[in-house]
Amino acid sequence: MLPGAGPATKAVDFDDVQSATVYIKGQGTFIDPGTTGSSEVAWIGSGFIVSESGLAMTNNHVVVGAGTLSGYLGGDPSKEVKVKVLGASECLDLAVVQLEGDGFPYLGWHQGEIKTGLDVYSAGYPFGAAEEFTLTRGIVSKNDFSFDTQWASLAHVIEHDARIRGGNSGGPLVDPDGAIVGVNYAGNDSLDYNYAIHRDVAQKAFKALSKGERVSSIGINAQAWQSEDGSLAGVWVQSVAAGGPADAAGIEPGDLIYKLGGVSVGADGTLADYCKVLDTQGVDATIDVDVYRPQTDSAMTGQINGKELKVTATGVLGGTATTNSGGFTTVSDDTGTVKMNVPSEWSDVDGSTITGADGRTWYSVVASSSIAGFQSSFTTSGAQLVATDPSLTPDAALAMFDFSSQCSVTTPSSAYDDGYYAGVYTEYDCAGTYEGVLATQDTGGNGTLVLIAQLNSDYEKGTVLSQLLNTFQLG
Incomplete structure (x- = not known):
């Protein structure tokens, strides 16, 4: 006890x-x-x-x-x-x-x-x-x-x-x-x-x-995924439970399960077909599995609760499948006032404090593969998180970061509240680039934050945007 x-x-x-x-x-x-x-x-x-x-x-x-x-x-x-x-x-x-x-x-x-x-x-x-x-x-x-x-x-x-x-x-x-x-x-x-x-x-x-007891599972952390160019679709294996059926079959993190029980899975962007196979066959059944391993550009075939994976073809896509190189990294400004998680490949980071023309101090961190490209065009992805004192309201802050003269507004100013931060946001389409601006204050009233996200690929508009929204914080 x-x-x-x-x-x-x-x-x-x-x-x-x-x-x-x-x-x-x-x-x-x-x-x-x-x-x-x-x-x-x-x-x-x-x-x-x-x-x-x-x-x-x-x-x-x-x-x-x-x-x-x-x-x-x-x-x-x-x-x-x-x-x-x-x-x-x-x-x-x-x-x-x-x-x-x-x-x-x-x-x-x-x-x-x-x-x-x-x-x-x-x-x-x-x-x-x-x-x-x-x-x-x-x-x-x-x-x-x-x-x-x-x-x-x-x-x-x-x-x-x-x-x-x-x-x-x-x-x-x-x-x-x-x-x-x-x-x-x-x-x-x-x-x-x-x-x-x-x-x-x-x-x-x-x-x-x-x-x-095992229930609708082979022991993985799974996510339906499709490559940007459409050449790959399936269930992405983010991680594998040690000792589970997937582990025993030789499935590894980073593998893409594209067929299970002879059925294509993940093509609709969900786990529906994958889970139907498991529920139909039963988790203890021997189920054929087809896997693509991007790290080696190889196709593999094996069985869940049966034969371990074996390579059936190499050089499958000739390295042409669109993938991203790494995970996420936490970045913060030089004073540690604001931080967020960004893709590891956004290695160009600047945490310098900014003083506005009105004398207002902004604690800022910006990350991109190229900050110069991010700040001068819409074709380079990146994000910036800034914070100032709470005398500036979220509505006023949002108005300061207005892209409507350069981009089409897709979501006009709308309310935002996640339980810790509340404010307003606007979304834009900048010739195919997603531009989102979120202005918030924390529940303690300690400061006003503005998050600017400029994203191009489907991966960025989905996974990266989710990371930014889930990890931006003050203090």
Whole structure:
């Protein structure tokens, strides 16, 4: 039992939800979709305790591929616990972990039908200035629908407006009594879409995964992906769970599974076909798998739960497939006031402080493959994050960074609120280049930030933009 912990004889109520949540830190080696270079990265996520014995739930993408995992009860750095993965499913994007100890506070499950209009709260630890526990409020806007994404395929999903952000992944969506309605797993920061895995899916998966049973999974951190030139499509393997079926078959991080069970997968940009094969065949069945390995430009064939991968062809694409070279790097200004994650190939970085014509001080970091190109044209991708004192409102800041005379406005000034930062943003089309400007203030009112993103490839407009929005921060 943890020092000072008493027996938890019943589920906690709403006021004590934080005590039954877990702030999760992971570290491991990943190969991001479309890249050929591995990078050791650290990340955060959320989880919640479901039993007094320390069984907890989170997302598959929070834990699979981690070399190390640490959990902090209620987000308290003095309450660190060891985390062991018992089971995970890439198709459901769910995982069950065991926390070391017992006598844990835990959450109960929402009883009865989950109806549209139900008051709900997202609990967790989103990216932000302090990465502390947050609770955002909303309602269920869609109570049950199927939803296929790049990294999951689910028959029962809840849409709600209790705002989530990167880092909330794996955290609970609870009702006014503090009972579990769903597991947060996806969202769109710019459009304010927030999605949770339905309670019914989570409960069923919990029973199986807590016993170590495999559910719709071969043991990978997966993402549907297509190359910019359209020559490749499939399920990208970002990381592999040690000892799982994919590992036993010889599948490695950075591989692209383009056929499973003789069926092309990932071509529609989702895991739908991949997961249908697993659910049809069963996870213990011997399933043929066809893989492309970009690092060696080779095609490979093997079996899940059968024959290990063997090379069937080399020089398949002659090195012509469009990929990116590396992962992400955290950059900050020279004073450490602002920071964000950018692609590693954006190695031209300037963290100099700027003084405006009006005498206003801006703490700034800009990153690109060429800052000169980024600042002089729209053809060079890059990003800049600046911060100044909060006397400048987000609306006024947004007006200072106006590209409407050079570009077409695709999204006029719109509200932004992720639970830590609130403000406004505008999006532009600059002859095919995405230009986005976001002006915000943190909830503590410590400063005004402006994020400018200039992105060209589909990879940048998707993965890179998501990284920027999930990692920009003040302090």
